[in-house]
Amino acid sequence: xxxxxxxxxxxxxxxxxxxxxxxxxxxxxxxxxxxxxxxxxxxxxxxxxxxxxxxxxxxxxxxxxxxxxxxxxxxxxxxxxxxxxxxxxxxxxxxxxxxxxxxxxxxxx
Amino acid sequence: xxxxxxxxxxxxxxxxxxxxxxxxxxxxxxxxxxxxxxxxxxxxxxxxxxxxxxxxxxxxxxxxxxxxxxxxxxxxxxxxxxxxxxxxxxxxxxxxxxxxxxxxxxxxxxxxxxxxxxxxxxxxxxxxxxxxxxxxxxxxxxxxxxxxxxxxxxxxxxxxxxxxxxxxxxxxxxxxxxxxxxxxxxxxxxxxxxxxxxxxxxxxxxxxxxxxxxxxxxxxxxxxxxxxxxxxxxxxxxxxxxxxxxxxxxxxxxxxxxxxxxxxxxxxxxxxxxxxxxxxxxxxxxxxxxxxxxxxxxxxxxxxxxxxxxxxxxxxxxxxxxxxxxxxxxxxxxxxxxxxxxxxxxxxxxxxxxxxxxxxxxxxxxxxxxxxxxxxxxxxxxxxxxxxxxxxxxxxxxxxxxxxxxxxxxxxxxxxxxxxxxxxxxxxxxxxxxxxxxxxxxxxxxxxxxxxxxxxxxxxxxxxxxxxxxxxxxxxxxxxxxxxxxxxxxxxxxxxxxxxxxxxxxxxxxxxxxxxxxxxxxxxxxxxxxxxxxxxxxxxxxxxxxxxxxxxxxxxxxxxxxxxxxxxxxxxxxxxxxxxxxxxxxxxxxxxxxxxxxxxxxxxxxxxxxxxxxxxxxxxxxxxxxxxxxxxxxxxxxxxxxxxxxxxxxxxxxxxxxxxxxxxxxxxxxxxxxxxxxxxxxxxxxxxxxxxxxxxxxxxxxxxxxxxxxxxxxxxxx
Amino acid sequence: xxxxxxxxxxxxxxxxxxxxxxxxxxxxxxxxxxxxxxxxxxxxxxxxxxxxxxxxxxxxxxxxxxxxxxxxxxxxxxxxxxxxxxxxxxxxxxxxxxxxxxxxxxxxxxxxxxxxxxxxxxxxxxxxxxxxxxxxxxxxxxxxxxxxxxxxxxxxxxxxxxxxx
Numbered sequence: 001x002x003x004x005x006x007x008x009x010x011x012x013x014x015x016x017x018x019x020x021x022x023x024x025x026x027x028x029x030x031x032x033x034x035x036x037x038x039x040x041x042x043x044x045x046x047x048x049x050x051x052x053x054x055x056x057x058x059x060x061x062x063x064x065x066x067x068x069x070x071x072x073x074x075x076x077x078x079x080x081x082x083x084x085x086x087x088x089x090x091x092x093x094x095x096x097x098x099x100x101x102x103x104x105x106x107x108x109x
Numbered sequence: 110x111x112x113x114x115x116x117x118x119x120x121x122x123x124x125x126x127x128x129x130x131x132x133x134x135x136x137x138x139x140x141x142x143x144x145x146x147x148x149x150x151x152x153x154x155x156x157x158x159x160x161x162x163x164x165x166x167x168x169x170x171x172x173x174x175x176x177x178x179x180x181x182x183x184x185x186x187x188x189x190x191x192x193x194x195x196x197x198x199x200x201x202x203x204x205x206x207x208x209x210x211x212x213x214x215x216x217x218x219x220x221x222x223x224x225x226x227x228x229x230x231x232x233x234x235x236x237x238x239x240x241x242x243x244x245x246x247x248x249x250x251x252x253x254x255x256x257x258x259x260x261x262x263x264x265x266x267x268x269x270x271x272x273x274x275x276x277x278x279x280x281x282x283x284x285x286x287x288x289x290x291x292x293x294x295x296x297x298x299x300x301x302x303x304x305x306x307x308x309x310x311x312x313x314x315x316x317x318x319x320x321x322x323x324x325x326x327x328x329x330x331x332x333x334x335x336x337x338x339x340x341x342x343x344x345x346x347x348x349x350x351x352x353x354x355x356x357x358x359x360x361x362x363x364x365x366x367x368x369x370x371x372x373x374x375x376x377x378x379x380x381x382x383x384x385x386x387x388x389x390x391x392x393x394x395x396x397x398x399x400x401x402x403x404x405x406x407x408x409x410x411x412x413x414x415x416x417x418x419x420x421x422x423x424x425x426x427x428x429x430x431x432x433x434x435x436x437x438x439x440x441x442x443x444x445x446x447x448x449x450x451x452x453x454x455x456x457x458x459x460x461x462x463x464x465x466x467x468x469x470x471x472x473x474x475x476x477x478x479x480x481x482x483x484x485x486x487x488x489x490x491x492x493x494x495x496x497x498x499x500x501x502x503x504x505x506x507x508x509x510x511x512x513x514x515x516x517x518x519x520x521x522x523x524x525x526x527x528x529x530x531x532x533x534x535x536x537x538x539x540x541x542x543x544x545x546x547x548x549x550x551x552x553x554x555x556x557x558x559x560x561x562x563x564x565x566x567x568x569x570x571x572x573x574x575x576x577x578x579x580x581x582x583x584x585x586x587x588x589x590x591x592x593x594x595x596x597x598x599x600x601x602x603x604x605x606x607x608x609x610x611x612x613x614x615x616x617x618x619x620x621x622x623x624x625x626x627x628x629x630x631x632x633x634x635x636x637x638x639x640x641x642x643x644x645x646x647x648x649x650x651x652x653x654x655x656x657x658x659x660x661x662x663x664x665x666x667x668x669x670x671x672x673x674x675x676x677x678x679x680x681x682x683x684x685x686x687x688x689x690x691x692x693x694x695x696x697x698x699x700x701x702x703x704x705x706x707x708x709x710x711x712x713x714x715x716x717x718x719x720x721x722x723x724x725x726x727x728x729x730x731x732x733x734x735x736x737x738x739x740x741x742x743x744x745x746x747x748x749x750x751x752x753x754x755x756x757x758x759x760x761x762x763x764x765x766x767x768x769x770x771x772x773x774x775x776x777x778x779x780x781x782x783x784x785x786x787x788x789x790x791x792x793x794x795x796x797x798x799x800x801x802x803x804x805x806x807x808x809x810x811x812x813x814x815x816x817x818x819x820x821x822x823x824x825x826x827x
Numbered sequence: 828x829x830x831x832x833x834x835x836x837x838x839x840x841x842x843x844x845x846x847x848x849x850x851x852x853x854x855x856x857x858x859x860x861x862x863x864x865x866x867x868x869x870x871x872x873x874x875x876x877x878x879x880x881x882x883x884x885x886x887x888x889x890x891x892x893x894x895x896x897x898x899x900x901x902x903x904x905x906x907x908x909x910x911x912x913x914x915x916x917x918x919x920x921x922x923x924x925x926x927x928x929x930x931x932x933x934x935x936x937x938x939x940x941x942x943x944x945x946x947x948x949x950x951x952x953x954x955x956x957x958x959x960x961x962x963x964x965x966x967x968x969x970x971x972x973x974x975x976x977x978x979x980x981x982x983x984x985x986x987x988x989x990x991x992x
Contacts, residue, residue, distance in 0.1 A: 020949035033958065035935050037575050040411075041418070041585040041610030061947045069931060069939035069958045071907045077954035081947055209900055213984060222992040476986045479903040489899055508990045510903065577904070577987045580935070580960040589992060623992070 002098025003047060004029050007090055014107040015082035023054065023062075026075045027092040027100055033068035049074050049094045056106075057086035082108045152284035154243055156214050157187060157203075157236040160280035164264045166193045169203040171215040172225045173472050174311050175502035176735075177790050178728030179225040181309040185724055186230050189302040190237030190295060193276060194264040200310055205474035205494040218474040221507050221619060223691035223788020226724055230786055238292035240283070247282035248274050297722065297783060306727035311498060323470040323497040324455045328527040331457070332361055334519055335381035335533055336371040338511075338540050341393040341754035342614050346370060353386040363387060364519050371519055373528065381533055396614040396754040401444070404613045404751060408548040411569025411609030412440070418585035418610075420568075420595040424603035426554075429563030433554025437642045439635055441551065442815040443627035445749035446544035446620055449764060452500020453537040456516035459527040460485060465492045465517055470499030472507035480510035484517040503739075504619035508577050509542045538764055539756040542618020543749055545571035547590075547627050551635045554603075559643030561654070564601045566594045569609045573617040585610060593628035593795070598689060599636075599654040615751060621739060622794040625690040630744075630816065633686035633799030638812060647685050647803070648673060659719060660687050662782060663696040666717035670778045671698035681712060684803025688795030693720040693787030697737075697796035703808040709818070710826040711741060711773040711801065716793055718778070721785035729789045733777035736793030742767035744798040745825045748817050765819075770827040876966070879930055879937040887976055889968055894927075894979035896967040905959035905985035914951035914969040914977070918944075924951040926970045933963035961988040 005028025015021050027049060034046025046068060054062040062078045074092075088104040153159050159167040168187045174180035184200045203215040217228065241261050248266040249256040251274075259268050264276040297303075314320040339345060349370050351363040359379040364371045370389050374380035411417070430436055457468040458481070465485045471477040471494075478494045485492070499506055516530040532540065547570035554563030572587040581588055586608045588595075594606040620626060640650045648668055655661050664687050668674060677683055680702050687696045700713045714737050723729050746765040750757045758764040777793075802813050805823065813821050880889065897911040914924045923946045929939040942953050951969070959965065966980040 036579065037572075037582065037585070037610070039610075039612040041572070041575075041582075041612075056947070059947070060943070061945070063943045064955075065941040067936060067939055069929075069934055069936065071956040071958050075954075075956050076942075077952075078942070078944075079948050079950040079952055081949035083947070212982075213900065217989055219986075219989050221990060224992075473986060473990070475901055475984065475989075476903060479899075479901040479986050482899065482901075483903055483907075489901060508987050577990060578961075580933075580988065619990070619992070 002094050002096040004049065004092065004094045004098030004100050007092055007100045007102035009088075009090055009102050009104055011088070011104055011106070013105070014109065017082060017084070017108055019082045020079050021082055022077060022079055023088070024075070024077045025052070025054070025090050025102075026073055027052070028073055029092075029094060031068065031070055031072045031074060035068065047094065047096060049092050051093045052076060053091045054078075055089045055091075056080060057084070082106060084108050152280035154240040154280055154283045155236045155288055156211070157233065158191065158240045160244075160276050160283075162277045162280070164194060164197050164275050164277040166191070166198045166264070166276065168198060168200050169215065170200050171203045171208070171218045171474075172229065173218070173220040173470075173474070173496060173502065174498045175220060175472065175506075176311070176315075176499075177225070177732060178309055178311075178725055179220065180311050180498070181307070182226055182724045182728055183229055183233060184310070185302050185307070186226070186233040187237040189300055190234050190292075191241050192261040192263065195302065195307060197264060202474070202496045205478050205496065206490070206492065208474070209478065209489045219476075219507060220472040220502065221504055223693075223790035223792060225790070227692060227786035227788055234294050235292055238294055239289045242289050242292050243283040243286045244276050244279055246286055247279040251279065251282065303722070303724050304726065306725050309725070309728065320498060322452050322455075322500045323457060323468050324452050324500065324529075324531055326457045326468045326497070326529060328457070328459070331527040331529055332373050332375060332523070333377040333380050334364075334371045334373045334516075334528055334530040335377060335384045335536075336369050336515060336530060337384055337387075337389065337536060338369040339391045339393065340539060340756070341391065341397050342616055343396055344368060344391045344393040347390040347392045349387055349389040351387045354383045357383050357386075362522065364522050366515065366518055369515060371515065371530065373519060373523070377529070377531055393754060399614060399754045400752050401750045404546060404615075405442070405548070407613060408546060408569045408611050411611045412548060412550050412567055414609050417567065417607045420586045420591040420606040420608045422605050423601075426563045426565040426603040426605040429603035430552055430554040430565060433563055434557040435555040435642055437553045437555070437635075437639050439551050439638055439812075439814055441549050441631040441635065443544075443547045443630065444816060445546055445615060445751070446626070446743055446747050447538055447541040447749050447758070447764060448501070448503045448505035448618070448620055449538065449541075449761070449766060450499070450501030450503060450505050453532045453534055454505070454512040455529070455531040456512045457527060457529040458513070458516035458520040459525065460517060460520040461524050463487070463491055465520070466495070467493070467513055467516065468495040468497055469513055470497045470502075470506060471510070471513070472499065472502045472504070476507060476510050477513050480513045481517050484514035485521060503621040504623070505542060507619070509618060534761075535759045538758050538760060541749070541756070542616050544620030544623070544626055545573060545617040546613065546615075547571070547631075549631045551631065553635070553639045555639070555643050559645055561601055561639055561643070561650075563603045564605075566606045567609065568594065568607065569611050571612050571615075571617050572610050573619060573623070575610070575612060576617065590624050592624045592690070593632055593688070597632065598658045598660050599651075600656065601654065614754065622690065622736075622791040625688065625791060625795040626740075626743060626798070627816065629686065629688040629690075629795035630798040630802060633688065633796065634802045634812070634814070637684070637799070637803045637806065641806075651687055655687070659694045659782070660689055660696070662780060663687065663694045663717040663719050666778050666780045667696040667698050667715055670717060670776060671700070671713075671715035673698055682804050682808035684800040684805070684807055686796040686799040686803065688799075689792075690795050691788035691791050692785065693718060693789065693792035695719070695792050695796050697800040699797065699800040699804045701801070701804045701808060703805070704826070706809060707822050708824050708826050709745070709805065711771075713774040713776065714741075714797060714800075715776045715778065716796065717780055718789065718793060719780050719782050720787040720789050720792065721781055721783060723779055723781045726779060729779060730777040732789045733793040734775050736791070737775050737797050738767050738772055740794045740797030741771075741773070741801065744801050744816060745818050745823070748820070768827070771825060873932045876930055876932040876937045880968070883928055883938065883941075884968070884976060887974075889976040889978050891978060893977040894967050894969050896965065896979040896981045898965055898981050898983050900982070901984050901986055902959060904987045905961070905983075907956050908959050908983065909954065909956050910965070911952065911954045912967045912969070916951045916971065918946050918949055918951060920946045921972070923972050924948075924969050925972055927951070927953055928968045929957065930966045930968070931957075931959060931963060932966070934958070934960045959983055959985055961985050
């Protein structure tokens with residue numbers, strides 16, 4: 001069963017055309033690596049976020065393929081060029097079918 | 110490019126203010142770190158050694174002084190090769206922040222595993238030798254003579270022509286030379302300083318009360334904090350009510366973290382008293398029902414489990430047991446133990462927007478700077494660590510840095526104000542990092558002639574590595590917990606060691622000698638049971654199985670020194686044990702008298718130790734003495750018990766340790782055979798407990814298979 | 828102003844002020860086909876890392892430079908290590924970074940993370956938080972739009988993995 005939680009995004013609400021702005025995105029997830037041992041020394045099954053995609057007006061502007069080495073509550077910071085007003089959609093998917101989505105709007109003027 | 114001069118500005122301010130206000134001087138090294146570009150004539154000749162114009166030789170120490178003598182022993186290693194005047198040697202802790210800026214130039218700062226001397230000796234001796242060669246080269250260059258014709262002794266460089274100079278006068282020139290890559294090291298037989306016992310640098314101040322510990326740090330405008338963490342390990346703060354505390358005299362604030370609440374006041378007593386008036390609603394999580402009994406049940410599932418990781422398998426122990434003429438079977442157990450360092454966990458911190466400074470008695474300066482950096486959210490470069498001599502380390506103050514992180518968190522709530530966080534004794538007792546519980550089942554098979562043919566060990570115990578170094582656990586086997594069994598030196602043809610990890614919620618930690626605090630007890634007392642069943646002699650039986658092993662040397666030495674071969678005096682009963690650990694070999698004989706069938710008086714402990722080399726004999730003897738006290742204390746008295754998921758004990762009133770008056774006569778026998786470097790901090794502990802257990806059997810016929818012995822109705826007489 | 832954390836140039840000087848970066852370039856001990864990854868002179872590139880690099884990049888040469896990898900020099904336990912990768916690039920449609928990958932030579936799985944980038948990012952600067960199992964070298968490899976591969980490595984000491992035992 002997926003333990004994917006909420007996504008959280010920090011980015012400006014508006015930007016000038018051509019401005020390069022930072023986006024910070026995080027999602028709640030234990031990122032169980034599959035290497036940890038339980039209290040009787042047995043391996044705890046892997047359960048991780050596998051992909052993170054950010055689209056801007058429907059076009060991918062950042063994506064990541066995550067592996068067990070990414071820390072709990074996977075965090076990314078990246079930059080985008082503000083090209084026009086529109087919607088950002090952030091989507092996280094884990095290996096148990098969990099999907100989390102967060103949306104943001106950016107006004108570019 | 111020389112390293113930047115360390116920003117001593119703030120420290121200078123603190124020193125001056127402390128002096129003006131009459132406050133106690135802070136810390137060990139207030140002079141700060143000196144570099145080649147600094148004070149006129151003071152020079153770094155290799156990063157380990159700073160030589161001043163007056164020939165003062167400052168030697169830097171990367172590890173921590175915990176009372177075990179590293180502050181002196183590590184310095185001897187350098188000074189031996191340096192050929193300096195020992196009376197002008199001054200040790201100082203290598204600055205942790207500088208160490209980071211210079212890309213970890215001082216190497217490991219970890220003080221544990223009895224590794225201080227043996228892990229450092231090669232590079233420290235090379236540093237001393239390199240520096241000597243550089244100093245000699247500088248003088249020879251100045252004189253226009255071959256360096257090979259010059260001699261260095263007691264900080265004086267001389268040439269047969271009569272030319273002479275001192276280290277202080279050529280230090281600047283020497284500091285500019287390239288450090289020799291492979292300096293020539295002395296043969297151990299030529300050592301003049303290593304192997305002697307010069308007055309230790311730490312003892313005088315410690316005995317006169319001058320020594321400053323982290324708990325003694327006093328800074329201008331400092332406040333004091335006492336803390337309570339969730340008594341059920343793993344629990345969290347749900348809410349807290351500090352209404353009774355507001356307005357109390359001296360109370361500054363109440364601060365909370367995820368799993369702790371602290372009161373800050375103008376003195377520690379007020380902080381601690383106020384803390385008792387704060388009601389905390391804890392979310393204790395799932396572990397509120399755990400007890401010592403339920404933990405024992407949990408361990409037992411490890412003994413009963415079908416498929417368990419195998420740490421070692423020689424031959425076929427099961428088959429050999431099935432065919433044995435006689436089978437001996439026993440279960441042994443050991444409880445949780447607390448370090449109970451005399452100085453409770455303490456850290457002082459001051460934080461501003463761009464800087465964090467901490468004062469801690471730490472076993473690893475790097476652990477502290479990393480913990481402070483992560484807790485405070487500032488890069489390492491902006492964190493200053495003042496290493497203090499620790500009031501007892503024993504493994505409590507290395508990897509566990511919660512007190513550092515807590516102090517930083519509290520300090521960040523009041524930027525610019527130094528906060529001295531000191532755990533109360535009760536908090537220290539209830540929030541330890543405990544020597545883990547262990548349960549073991551041992552079986553031995555003898556043939557019809559009493560030869561030991563089969564040995565099967567099934568261990569069920571708690572792993573420390575799983576929390577601290579999980580990458581080192583392979584195939585479910587904790588490499589530390591199986592020590593003493595997996596690596597046992599006895600030549601038993603069919604031997605199996607199985608390891609079942611069972612981790613209760615109680616937080617484990619490295620208690621001085623770690624697995625060699627209980628596994629040797631299990632092993633050497635069980636071997637005694639095997640010896641009794643075989644009707645053999647404890648020394649001869651072992652001797653036969655230790656052929657070709659270094660253990661024979663210490664066994665023979667302890668037999669000779671204790672007079673084991675002669676009958677014991679009337680009323681005296683003896684036990685013996687042989688244990689190697691941390692690279693060294695030891696054997697102990699414990700002599701006791703028992704009155705009223707249950708009152709034990711330890712008359713004498715004789716312990717032989719082969720550590721390869723001995724740097725400071727007095728310090729090694731002190732380690733043997735303290736190791737024996739440590740072992741006897743846990744054998745007779747110490748126990749941490751769990752009820753409702755929390756520790757029952759609160760202070761030395763209910764966590765009994767050996768008293769000074771109960772220390773027996775101790776004979777330390779040093780038998781270094783050379784050719785290897787073994788530790789001395791922990792090796793003296795392993796053999797003491799089983800030797801006592803075997804002595805009690807010899808005296809009473811009672812085989813004690815669990816610790817502490819007081820639980821079997823035995824008490825202890827000075 | 829505190830010194831930068833980044834060690835993209837391995838700009839280390841020993842106590843005598845001698846620049847040691849040149850000593851660190853050891854091209855010898857590498858599996859065939861994997862290009863100019865800089866390793867420490869006394870140590871070969873661990874086989875697991877070589878295999879991971881080959882899996883990611885085939886036989887292509889990986890050069891040194893243009894990439895800056897910023898991680899703390901020490902981590903207490905390595906569970907949450909902040910990392911920033913910066914690649915020099917104008918990020919134009921003709922010349923930009925197309926992806927960055929992170930490798931940990933001694934983690935159970937050396938390949939940690941891959942991100943995809945393009946001119947729409949404006950800046951090739953990505954941060955994340957990673958798990959480092961033990962003291963080791965972390966390597967960032969960036970792929971450019973012209974197909975070339977550039978890298979930087981940095982040492983991180985995980986202090987608990989050195990706890991004296």
